[in-house]
Amino acid sequence: MDNALLALAGTTIAVAGTLMAPVLSQRLVARAEAQRFERQERAADAQWARQQQAAELDKRRQCYVTSNSGYRRYRIELMKYLWLVHRAEVTAEARTALEEARHAMHAGFAEAQMTASDAVLAELDSMSRTLAQLYDGVLRLEEGGAAPDGSFEELRAALLRANEQWTVMRGAMRADLGVAPPPT
Numbered sequence: 001m002d003n004a005l006l007a008l009a010g011t012t013i014a015v016a017g018t019l020m021a022p023v024l025s026q027r028l029v030a031r032a033e034a035q036r037f038e039r040q041e042r043a044a045d046a047q048w049a050r051q052q053q054a055a056e057l058d059k060r061r062q063c064y065v066t067s068n069s070g071y072r073r074y075r076i077e078l079m080k081y082l083w084l085v086h087r088a089e090v091t092a093e094a095r096t097a098l099e100e101a102r103h104a105m106h107a108g109f110a111e112a113q114m115t116a117s118d119a120v121l122a123e124l125d126s127m128s129r130t131l132a133q134l135y136d137g138v139l140r141l142e143e144g145g146a147a148p149d150g151s152f153e154e155l156r157a158a159l160l161r162a163n164e165q166w167t168v169m170r171g172a173m174r175a176d177l178g179v180a181p182p183p184t
Contacts, residue, residue, distance in 0.1 A: 060117075064120070066107075070101075070107065071127055075131060082141075085138060102135065119172050120169075124169060127165055
């Protein structure tokens with residue numbers, strides 16, 4: 001009887017194993033599929049994050065190019081205009097070129113206010129204040145009512161110093177884009 005019970009127990013285990021195999025197999029396959037799906041989802045999320053980061057970097061880069069060129073053009077036009085004022089050769093075309101450059105700089109600054117990092121925005125803001133003061137000084141000089149520190153030589157020197165300030169501003173942009181180390 002011991003052999004019969006042993007055979008019956010063995011047969012019962014074998015039948016139970018045969019019946020349970022598809023269920024266990026299905027559960028293992030479902031678990032493996034869920035893990036594979038989760039890995040694919042994480043990879044897709046990581047890819048999306050990289051694409052968003054690249055798009056943000058490209059957006060900032062375009063903004064900085066626009067701002068940088070606008071500020072540079074305005075500074076150059078302001079210097080040209082100062083020389084024309086000094087030589088008493090101001091024309092309507094020169095005034096228009098200065099105003100167009102000024103408006104382009106303001107448009108670039110407005111875009112940067114929505115896109116730029118705080119460090120870059122601080123440099124842009126500082127440069128805007130400097131250029132606004134210089135613009136005011138040049139116009140006062142043109143009108144003949146120069147401020148105490150608004151002579152041609154002083155304004156010219158201030159515009160040359162603004163070039164150094166522009167270099168620092170450009171360095172902050174490059175650092176924010178990861179192109180160069182932050183300015184000191």
